[in-house]
Amino acid sequence: MALDSKIPSGPISDKWTNYKDHINLVNPANKRNLDVIVVGTGLAGGSAAATLAELGYNVKAFCFQDSPRRAHSIAAQGGINAAKNYQGDGDSVFRLFYDTVKGGDYRAREANVHRLAEVSTNIIDQCVAQGVPLAREYGGLLDNRSFGGALVSRTFYARGQTGQQLLLGAYSAMNRQIGRGKIKMHNRHEMLDIVIVNGKARGIIARNLITGEIERHSAHAVVIASGGYGNVFFLSTNAMGSNATAAWKIHKKGAYFANPCYTQIHPTCIPVSGDHQSKLTLMSESLRNDGRIWVPAKIEDAIAIREGKKKAIDLSEAERDYYLERRYPAFGNLVPRDVASRAAKERCDAGFGVNKTGEAVYLDFAAAIQRYGKEQAFLKGIDANDKQAVTKLGTEVVKNKYGNLFQMYYKIVDEDPYTSPMMIYPAVHYTMGGTWVDYNLMTTIPGCFSIGESNFSDHGANRLGASALMQGLADGYFVLPYTIGDYLSPDIKMGTISTDTPEFEAAEKGVKDQIEKFMNNNGTHSVDYFHRKLGKIMWDKVGMARNAQGLNEAITEIAALREEFYKDVKVPGTDKGFNQELEKATRVADFLELGELFAKDALHRNESCGGHFREEYQTEDGEAKRDDENFAYVAAWEYKGKPSDAVLHKEDLVFDTVKLVQRNYK
Amino acid sequence: MKLTLKIWRQKNAQDKGAMVDYQIDGIEPDMSFLEMLDVFNEDLMSKGGEPVAFDHDCREGICGMCSLYINGEAHGPDRGVTTCQLHMRMFKDGDTITIEPFRAAAFPVVKDLVVDRSSFDRIQHAGGFISVNTSGNTIDANTIPINKKDADEAFDAATCIGCGACVASCKNSSAMLFVAAKVSQYALLPQGRIEATDRVLNMVHQMDAEGFGNCSNTGACEVECPKGISLENIARMNREYMSASLKG
Numbered sequence: 001m002a003l004d005s006k007i008p009s010g011p012i013s014d015k016w017t018n019y020k021d022h023i024n025l026v027n028p029a030n031k032r033n034l035d036v037i038v039v040g041t042g043l044a045g046g047s048a049a050a051t052l053a054e055l056g057y058n059v060k061a062f063c064f065q066d067s068p069r070r071a072h073s074i075a076a077q078g079g080i081n082a083a084k085n086y087q088g089d090g091d092s093v094f095r096l097f098y099d100t101v102k103g104g105d106y107r108a109r110e111a112n113v114h115r116l117a118e119v120s121t122n123i124i125d126q127c128v129a130q131g132v133p134l135a136r137e138y139g140g141l142l143d144n145r146s147f148g149g150a151l152v153s154r155t156f157y158a159r160g161q162t163g164q165q166l167l168l169g170a171y172s173a174m175n176r177q178i179g180r181g182k183i184k185m186h187n188r189h190e191m192l193d194i195v196i197v198n199g200k201a202r203g204i205i206a207r208n209l210i211t212g213e214i215e216r217h218s219a220h221a222v223v224i225a226s227g228g229y230g231n232v233f234f235l236s237t238n239a240m241g242s243n244a245t246a247a248w249k250i251h252k253k254g255a256y257f258a259n260p261c262y263t264q265i266h267p268t269c270i271p272v273s274g275d276h277q278s279k280l281t282l283m284s285e286s287l288r289n290d291g292r293i294w295v296p297a298k299i300e301d302a303i304a305i306r307e308g309k310k311k312a313i314d315l316s317e318a319e320r321d322y323y324l325e326r327r328y329p330a331f332g333n334l335v336p337r338d339v340a341s342r343a344a345k346e347r348c349d350a351g352f353g354v355n356k357t358g359e360a361v362y363l364d365f366a367a368a369i370q371r372y373g374k375e376q377a378f379l380k381g382i383d384a385n386d387k388q389a390v391t392k393l394g395t396e397v398v399k400n401k402y403g404n405l406f407q408m409y410y411k412i413v414d415e416d417p418y419t420s421p422m423m424i425y426p427a428v429h430y431t432m433g434g435t436w437v438d439y440n441l442m443t444t445i446p447g448c449f450s451i452g453e454s455n456f457s458d459h460g461a462n463r464l465g466a467s468a469l470m471q472g473l474a475d476g477y478f479v480l481p482y483t484i485g486d487y488l489s490p491d492i493k494m495g496t497i498s499t500d501t502p503e504f505e506a507a508e509k510g511v512k513d514q515i516e517k518f519m520n521n522n523g524t525h526s527v528d529y530f531h532r533k534l535g536k537i538m539w540d541k542v543g544m545a546r547n548a549q550g551l552n553e554a555i556t557e558i559a560a561l562r563e564e565f566y567k568d569v570k571v572p573g574t575d576k577g578f579n580q581e582l583e584k585a586t587r588v589a590d591f592l593e594l595g596e597l598f599a600k601d602a603l604h605r606n607e608s609c610g611g612h613f614r615e616e617y618q619t620e621d622g623e624a625k626r627d628d629e630n631f632a633y634v635a636a637w638e639y640k641g642k643p644s645d646a647v648l649h650k651e652d653l654v655f656d657t658v659k660l661v662q663r664n665y666k
Numbered sequence: 667m668k669l670t671l672k673i674w675r676q677k678n679a680q681d682k683g684a685m686v687d688y689q690i691d692g693i694e695p696d697m698s699f700l701e702m703l704d705v706f707n708e709d710l711m712s713k714g715g716e717p718v719a720f721d722h723d724c725r726e727g728i729c730g731m732c733s734l735y736i737n738g739e740a741h742g743p744d745r746g747v748t749t750c751q752l753h754m755r756m757f758k759d760g761d762t763i764t765i766e767p768f769r770a771a772a773f774p775v776v777k778d779l780v781v782d783r784s785s786f787d788r789i790q791h792a793g794g795f796i797s798v799n800t801s802g803n804t805i806d807a808n809t810i811p812i813n814k815k816d817a818d819e820a821f822d823a824a825t826c827i828g829c830g831a832c833v834a835s836c837k838n839s840s841a842m843l844f845v846a847a848k849v850s851q852y853a854l855l856p857q858g859r860i861e862a863t864d865r866v867l868n869m870v871h872q873m874d875a876e877g878f879g880n881c882s883n884t885g886a887c888e889v890e891c892p893k894g895i896s897l898e899n900i901a902r903m904n905r906e907y908m909s910a911s912l913k914g
Contacts, residue, residue: 047800054799066731066782067783067784069787070723070724070731072723074724075726084807122802125802125805125807126800127807128807129796129807130795130798131852131857133821133851135817136812136813137814139811140812140813140814142807158821161728161825164825164827165824172796175787175791176791176795178787210776239724239725239729240722240724240725241723273696274694274697276694276701277701278698278725279726281725282726408727411744411751411753412698414696478802526712528704572715573716573717577677578776578780580717580719581711
């Protein structure tokens, strides 16, 4: 099948407007006769469910958590971009579009990104109308800050809890529709397969996680908003329950999976402390505005620190290597995430790591504390040479800016980051790859849509900070509600879809068979045992730096691990009730397939771009080397029975508006 | 560290349930409380037992999914944190730790330490929103200036994570702090004033219908709240409710 991205014709700035002017609409009376399933209730799914219900569709929403408000969008800290130009600093829809395409290392679809930039301004209006308490200035107007990869201040925020406040906004919009009966909410339900009738998505099979019952749900269209697949690495900043099952199930039924190897490794996370580690905690990118990143300049000092014989503060300025400032004098500590992560790995691999595992670098606020302290001393007329007074004043300023993050660090690491530098290391954070979708956000299964992090469309090979929240809400509030109507317009006279059909029965049987197999497996190892092993293969061989040899090994090892998993996994308890081990088993089964496709995709892409770094393809000074001649395409994989047989389809990326150049942050 | 765990085990909602004693060794101070339970469950499973069910998700203190009543306190002995951020360095070798679910009539047990908090959702369905369509045709965000003090106070109320620690800590199982946080957030903002009367009446009505108890101002909820939601919100809700009742 040829991939048709269905990008509207015309100049880039008119495409979305023209598109909306010419699509088919469904009249309000007919919307009442149409059902839509939405899987996932994060920013994308929650906003889509609320908006579709408001328009009049009957929405059936599903989440595996105990309430839609728990979806992992809630953990986003930093902010949300919008081209409002409230600061009058030269921002525009075009600049946001341009920065996002460039930040994605020229591997995103121009038309989608432009639409995202266009609707970004609506998001802020919408959220304020909903009562989302975004940060304000003393004059009562909205405040902005700046984030990596941009030269303007376009990031709106709600302290360090922007994701929480935006999600609670979408949740409140859902609640209004749940109260009106227009959304039927299914908490603690997990989608375990999609049902296709006559080539179109017409329903799902879901497990009620409390009773264990396998349920059939029908609809005229199915929307997948189930987030990313970062937990394929076991350790990531994702929530423990975040999983790829919904996205992977639709892949197995015909939805192509695009660019699985594009994964974002975030540079500032709290390092792993031991084998018991269950997840990693992010320290917001905003910290890099004031923190300086360094390791000891001499390897003897690094060894002494690891052995506990020296401390960070014992080292003089001359004994420290501020390696980002050294390598990238123009951007310094504010280089994009992919660049900062690789630079940390390079130093630690060379033996300069500063914690007991050797995998940590310092993020130091001492200089910022002194700088702010002197400013305050000047304002208050205090002697700027009084070191103690300056430190106290500077600490107060840093506390006001980052207090909640410093407290979180202190609780986890038990060290005071005001007096000794933080230790940080990169961790898996976000997945740019995902189900392939056309301009309508529809997958290659007619009637099955994919929105938010679960699709691939807007971030190319690297996502800029504060853009994930923007994309989730853009898809759910402002894009899908239009495109889905165009798809549904021929179905207005169809009536309710029966679940009493051979297609539903077959899908249900597949789900029940898999569960039965797990319950009767009588293996010897827990699900986590296999998940940890998968994560280690992924991190070591498909992580921050990849090469052909390692990727080939990973493919073989993951396939072997998958076989072992099915032979030897142990799932205790019963499937007729609440069983968290069974939930994990069905999720890890899918990660074990996805991980292999991920490695296969990374192996085929013989270039380095954004979050995908192949050691064979780098410049003399170790920077990523793109190959636009051969790889300026989306790799969309078709499932053919097992990951190793997946067939590659290419969507060529055409850049009419943005000129492709090498990213340079020096 | 070597510990004795006394854990509430209950097969399902119908089961009576009981405390069961366990021993565990090899716990490190750097582990989070939930990582300790992960290790404990792995050990239990390797011996043929069924793992203890407990709710958790983000493990960074923001989703509100984790609960647990530890040694008689919601989210355990530390302050300003959820259970997922509680670390084993708060305990010492040889300690006995009691772990129970959040108990309240309106939070029935699902299994072991997992409770059903959908009563919280239903209170939100009754009025936890501003009735504005998500059409994108609303007015420009900066046409509604909001003074910083009100915006900050609304934000403080809005940081509630809906975990239910307030209910579990209250001798009356009152949900006043949870409901007051949402009522306050909207009451403080001009966008929320328009429906303020109906909202407070409807939410309080639903809160009572769910079987939560009354507030007797002991303030335990504020102490145990991992997000530091202030009792002032309850006072504000009472004022809102009084004036709404007079109008209504």
